[in-house]
Amino acid sequence: MVKKWWLGTTTAVLLAGLTLTGCGLGNGNVQKQGGAASPAGTGQPETKKASLTFRLADTHPPDYPTVLGDKKFAELVNQKSNGRIKIDVFPSSQLGEEKAVVEQVQLGAIEFTRVSTGVVADFSKPMGVFSLPYIFENEEHEWKFLTSAEGTKLLDGLTASKFVGLAYFDSGARNFYSRKPMKGPEDIKGQKIRVIQNKINIDLIGALGGSATPMPYGDVFSSLQTGVIDAAENNWPSYDTSNHYTVAKNYILDGHQRVPEVLMMSKAAFDKLSDDDKKIIKEAAQEAIPYQREEWKKFEKKSEEKVRAAGVTITEVKDVKPWQEAVKPVIDKYRAEYKDVLDAIDKYRK
Structure with a gap:
């Protein structure tokens, strides 16, 4: 009986030791055993990050x-x-x-x-x-x-x-593009314009007299194509790669946002x-x-070269002051909310 008890205890201790060996202490990553040599004096396999x-x-x-x-x-x-x-x-x-x-x-x-x-x-x-x-x-x-x-x-x-x-x-820089010709901020009035889904963009279009239409980017092409919206706004690469230039062939370089x-x-x-x-x-x-x-x-x-070659009507904006004046109410509305950041941005002007 003594001999059997001793063998059972020994087996239990060995199993416990093997279990502990498999539970390496991690440093935030899941650990797994590697085949590396044991660190000197530990007798334990070295663990590697998963x-x-x-x-x-x-x-x-x-x-x-x-x-x-x-x-x-x-x-x-x-x-x-x-x-x-x-x-x-x-x-x-x-x-x-x-x-x-x-x-x-x-x-x-x-x-x-x-x-x-x-x-x-x-x-x-x-x-x-x-x-x-x-x-x-x-x-x-x-x-x-x-x-x-x-x-x-x-x-x-x-x-x-x-x-x-x-x-x-x-x-x-982001610019407006439309199914209709555009020469200045007055041409935004009455247009249904897709915007990124946030309040400031909605207010921006409202200040220009347009009707803001928030929608996912992936829905813009079909919406322009079918007339659900009249216009949108984005940078040169997006205007190009989305093929929006094929259905909204008027691009005005107003640079209203970066x-x-x-x-x-x-x-x-x-x-x-x-x-x-x-x-x-x-x-x-x-x-x-x-x-x-x-x-x-x-x-x-x-993208610019491709769009110009496709015959899109590109309108340069030589004086942005009329645009800035038209959207000034948006700046005024949010100035207090973003005062510290706007002051910091002003600090880095030339």
């Missing part, structure tokens, strides 16, 4: 500059993690339209998205400042602010809405990462910015 796979949603086509920026970010993350972290990029609204995707990122169902700050404004009010018309003089002025301490603070503030702001991407894009991650997903992996994600996002901006410039030029 491979991670995430999804990144984008509304634009695969060769669009923001998607190219997404892919560069994913490539850098993969390199910096020695292939351990993989980010699959889903362009062309494969995971849903922008607002629906942002909701999923907020919940943690999708880990990353690249989205217009105009859309994010519905989830994080401070981002609405970028939808205000004519707050930036040009690209140089915009990027002086975006790369400043104040611009970074605005990006960091997304955590309050359960996002982690990683980087700003370029999106150029609305940057934002690359962001679900805070729920980010908080589960180790400190090392958080650093990799943030560094890779920042390092992807110069590449994305360069790709934007090249694509913008190509």
Whole structure:
């Protein structure tokens, strides 16, 4: 009896030891055993961080500059993690339209998205400042602010809405395009115009005498084609790649907004990462910015050339003052709400 008791106890102890060996203590990542040699003196197999796979949603086509920026970010993350972290990029609204995707990122169902700050404004009010018309003089002025301490603070503030702001991407200037000819702000009056789904854009169209029609980006082409809307507004690449120029053949270069894009991650997903992996994600996002901006410039030029060659009526705006005067009530309405940010933006004017 004694001998049997001793054998049973020994077996139990060995099994307990094997169980404990399999439960490595992690540092925030799921751990898995590797085949590496045991650390000196421990007698235990060395554990390795588990491979991670995430999804990144984008509304634009695969060769669009923001998607190219997404892919560069994913490539850098993969390199910096020695292939351990993989980010699959889903362009062309494969995971849903922008607002629906942002909701999923907020919940943690999708880990990353690249989205217009105009859309994010519905989830994080401070981002609405970028939808205000004519707050930036040009690209140089915009990027002086975006790369400043104040611009970074605005990006960091997304955590309050359960996002982690990683980087700003370029999106150029936005201009109106219509089925009808346009020569000035007076031609906006009475037109049904698609806008990004936020209050400031609705107020902007109202100030110009138009009828704002919020709708998902993917619905704009058919709505223009069928006359559900008369006009929309966007930058050169979007006007081109969406084929909107084939159904709204009048483009006026009023440059009423410079609305940057934002690359962001679900805070729920980010908080589960180790400190090392958080650093990799943030560094890779920042390092992807110069590449994305360069790709934007090249694509913008190509889009303009394509649209002009297609015979679209392009109207240059030599004096933006009438436009600025027409939308001044929008600035006045929101000035108190965005005073600190607007003051910071003014600081970076020439």
